[in-house]
Amino acid sequence: xxxxxxxxxxxxxxxxxxxxxxxxxxxxxxxxxxxxxxxxxxxxxxxxxxxxxxxxxxxxxxxxxxxxxxxxxxxxxxxxxxxx
Numbered sequence: 001x002x003x004x005x006x007x008x009x010x011x012x013x014x015x016x017x018x019x020x021x022x023x024x025x026x027x028x029x030x031x032x033x034x035x036x037x038x039x040x041x042x043x044x045x046x047x048x049x050x051x052x053x054x055x056x057x058x059x060x061x062x063x064x065x066x067x068x069x070x071x072x073x074x075x076x077x078x079x080x081x082x083x084x
């Protein structure tokens with residue numbers, strides 16, 4: 001499938017470092033959130049990766065800043081925003 005940029009909603013991938021042993025709890029919390037399309041638990045430098053898709057850039061920003069980063073067991077994040 002060929003993608004055109006005007007077909008893509010604002011999109012970001014967020015890598016999360018979780019508190020030790022809290023990966024599954026975070027997975028369950030994140031799966032319930034609006035605008036989160038995929039959540040995967042990882043082995044390596046980061047514990048989870050999330051695909052966030054929102055109808056506009058402001059909603060994308062709020063989802064990451066106010067919802068994901070404020071969760072109790074999130075130690076740190078690295079956000080990669082997809083650009084046009």
